[in-house]
Amino acid sequence: AVVVFLPAGDRLHPQALELINRKLTEQPGIDFIYGDSSHRGASRFEDASIVRRPGWSPERLRSHNYIGEFVAVRARVAALAGGATMLSRLHSHDRNLRLSEASKRAHRISEVLHLSTQQRIEPTASLVAVQEHCQRTGINADCSLDLQVAAVRVQRHVSRKPKISVILPTRGTVQTIRGQSVVMAAHALTSLRSTCNYPKLEIIAVLDKETPDESRSQIVSSGGPALKVVEYDQEFNFAEKVNLGVVNSDGDYLLLLNDDTEFISSDTIETLMGLLEDPEVAMSGPMLLYEDGLIQSAGHILNPIPYDLYRHRSPQHVGAQNLLRVQREVSGVIAACVLIKRSAFMEVGGLCTLFPSNYNDVDFGLKLRDAGYRIIWTPHAQMYHFESKTRSPKLQPFEVAHIGKRWRDALDDDPYFNPNLERYMSIWKENVVGHKSLEDALGPTAPIASK
Template sequence: MAAPRFSILTPVYNTPAGVLEKMLASVETQDYGSWELCLYDDASTEPHVREILAAAAARDARIRVEFAERNSGIVGASNGALAMAGGEFIALLDHDDLLHPDALGHVSAAIDGAPDVDYLYTDEDKITASGQHRDPFFKPDWSPERMRTQMYTCHLSVLRRSVVEEVGGFDPEFEGSQDWDLVLKVTERARRVIHVPRILYHWRMLETSAAAGGEAVKPYAFEAGKRAVQAHCDRTGLQAEVERDPIDPGILHLQPRLKSEPLVSIVIPTAGQRRDVRFEEVVLVVHCVRSILEDSSYENLEIVVVYGEATPPEVLEELREIGGERLRLVPYEGKFNFSAKINLGAVRSRGEHLLLLNDDIEVRTEDWIERMVMYSEQEGVGAVGGKLLWGDGRLQHVGVAFDAGRPGHYHRGFAEDYKGYSNYTLIARNCLAVTGACLMTRRSVFDQLGGLSMSFPVNFNDVDYCLKAYKEGLRIVYDPDLIMYHFESSSRDPEVKEWELNLLQDRWLAMTMNDPFGNPALTHGLPRISSYVSWVKRRPGPLWKRQRRRFEPTR
C-alpha cells in the first residue's frame, strides 16, 4: 500500500475519555483521506485510554497505536510517534485538540501549489470546555523575526518528514517547547514555508493545558522556549542574547551582543528649522545630533548632515562644535528632495551601514544603534526600523502596513503601552516597510537597490525602498525594543499628494494589495467578528474583500 501524504503525530497520556473521542473523530471525519494517525500512548494509567485507542485502531486501518511500557514525557512520546510515521509530511496534533474537518484538504492543496514546501502552518482558535470557540489567532505569512520572539505558528504545524529526521526529530533538551525548537531547526534549512490563512485547528482550553493555564501550568515550557531560541541564534550567527519578557511569558526579547562595531553612517537631511520641543524652542538638527552623541552607547559612528541652502550659518557652526571629528557637513542645493539628500549623504559617507534619520528624532533607547546593527548584519535583512513615539508618548510608528495597496501606520496615536492584536506592537517581526525617519540598511544593499528613488521627493521614498528590498528577497524588520521620539513632519509638508500614492500603487499594487504580514480576516490590524464566524463554519466562505482606510505619511 502506498504511503500516505500525512502522518498525524499524537502523543497520548491520560486523556479524558470524551476529549479523546472527539480528537479521534476530528481526524476520522477529514474530507481528505490520505493520512495515517500515529498514536503513541505514553504509559497512561487510566484504563479507558487503552480501550478507546484499541477500538479506534480496530475500526480504521489508518489509525495505528503503540503502547509504551514506561512514561518518557512529551518529547519521548513525540519521537515514538515520529518513529511510526511513513507519510511524506507529519502533522502535529495534541491529544486533547481538534482538527477542522477540511484541515488536511486545505494543507494538501497548498502543497500541490508549492511542491518544494517543507513547512506549513495554519490559523487557529481555542475551544472551551463547553465547546465554545474563542480567541482566534489570524497569523501573518512566514516571519523569521517574529518566530524568534513569539511561537506564533504553533497549530496546525505540518513539516516534511525527511527534514524533521535530518534535524534529529524532537530534542529532549527543550522539553515543553520541543515544537518551537523543531520548527526553528526545520525552517533554518527549509526551501519554502507556507501559511494557510484559515482556522484549521482548535486548541482545547483545559486546566492542564497551556492554552488555559499558561505559565502556571507549564513554567518549564517557557524557559525551554527561551533556550530553544538562544540555540537558534547561536546556530545562525545572530549576535543576540535571548531574554524573557518580565510581564508576558509568551514574549521574548533579543538583546544585542555584538562582537564588533562596524562603522555606521547616520545621514540626516535638514534645513536648520526651529520648533518647540517640550515647551522649549530648539534647532531640531542640533537637538538631534546632541541626543545621538550624548544618549547613544555605540561608539563607531559618523554623522553626515546634508543641509539645504536655507540653513543658518550659526546652526552649522553649532553642529561643528557639538559633532567634532564625527561630523561631516554636506551642502545641498536645490528644491527640497528627501531622496536626493539621502543619496548625496550616502555617497559622502564611509560606513558599512547607513542609518537614515530625520532631524526631528530624539534618542530614547541607549543601545538603539546596536539593536539595528544586530539585524542589519544579517544577510537576509534589507532594512531595520523601530518604535517611534510622538513627543507626548503616543505611538507614531510600529512598522508600515498595507490595506489594499494603501500604506499607513496601525495604532497611530494609541498609548505607548497598547499591545495591539496578538502583541503586535511588542514583538519583533517582519513587515513590508518601515519609516525612513529611522531606518538602517547595509551599504551594499543600498547600492544594489540604487538608493532612494528620485521619483518620490517627499513621501513614500522609504516605502518604495523597502519594497524594492522585499522584492529582492530581503526581510524588513521592526524592533519594538528600539524606541525613539519623533517630532513628526517638522521639516516638510505633512500632506500626501494623490499623485504620490498613485505612483506608489502603479509600482507596487500587485505586491501590496494583500499584505503578507496581515491576514484576510484582519482590518486595521484587528479581527472582524464576521470573518471569524465564517472561518469556523464547517465550510469556510471566500476571502473577504479588503476595506479601504485612511492613510498618512510614512515618515
C-alpha cells in the same frame, strides 16, 4: 508523506487536510505548513477568537511560537529535525524551531486549520529552546525572557564595530519641543552624541541653501568634529537629499536620521546593528514614539495602502498575539531612523526621487524585499519622532498615484499581513463586527520597560 503535530484535545478543521494536501501538491517545494486557528470561549454563548497569522517570519519565531501549536511538515523534514517521536515530546516552540531549521520553504495558509481553546490562544515561548536554536544555527546572541509576556529577546552580539554614516537632511527649522524653542537638527545631533556610545560615526548633514546662519552654527556645534556639511540647492526632495548625503559618505552602514528625532537609550545603534548580523537582513528600525509617548509606528503594514502599525495607540498595549513586544519581519519601516547596509542601499539604487516627500521609505522597503532581503522592526530600540515638525505632512496626490502604479500587486499582498484582517486599519484586527475583535487586536496592557 506528511507528519502533523496537533495538541492533545484540539481538533483539525474539517477542511484542514484537504487544504494542506492541495497546497503541497500545487507547490512541491513547500515542506512546512501552518495556518490560522479558532479558539472557543469558556461557554457556548461566547464568541470564538480567531488568530490570524502573518507569513513566514523567522526572526519572530525566535521571539515566540507565533505559528501556533499545529503544523504539518513533509516526513523528510520531521526526520531531519530528529524524528516525529522525539519532536512530539518537545515544547512546541522548541519543536517548531527545529522543524524550521530542517525546512527549505515554509508557508502560511490563511485559513483556519486548527480548533483549540482560549487557554491556548497566546503564543508560547521557551528560553532554553531559543538558546539551543541559536547554538545550532551559529547565532551569537544573549537570550532573555520578557518579564510581562511569553517572549524571548534575542540580542545579537555585534561581531565588529564598522563605521556608520549618519545621514541627516535638514533646512535648519526651529520648532518647540517640550516647551522649548530648538533648532531641530541641532537637537537631534545633541541627542545622538550625548545618548549613544557607538564609537565610529561620521555625520553627514545635508543643508538646504536657505538654512539660517544661526541654525547652521548650532548644527555645526552639535555635530562636533565628526560632522561634514553638504549643501543642497534644489527644490525640496527628501529622497534626493538622502542620496546626496550617502554619496558623500563612506561608512559600511547608513543611519538615516530625520532632524525631528530624539534618542532614548544608549544602545539603540547596537540593537539595530545586531539585527543586521543576519546576512539576509538589510534594514532595521526601532519603535517610534510621538512627543506624548504614544506609538507613531511599529513598522509598516500594507493594508492595502501603507499604514504605520498601532499609530496613536499606547505603547502599554502588547498588541494582537503580543506583536508589539517582539522583533519581527515587516515590509518596511519609517525612514526617520533606520540602519541600512550600504551595500544593499546601493544595490537597489537608494531612495527613489519620484517620491520627494512621502512614500520614499515605503518604496525603498519594497525594493529591498524585491531584491530578496528582509527588514526587521524591533521594540527593543525606541526613538522619539516629532513627526512633521519640520515640514507639512500633507500627502501629494502624484505620490499616492505613483506608489499605487509602481507597487499595486505588492501593496495588496503584504506577506506580513493576513487577508482576513480588516482593511484600511492600522491595527491587527479580525475582519468581523464586534468589540471582542478589537480587544484581541489591542491585547492586554503591560508596562514596557524603560530604556
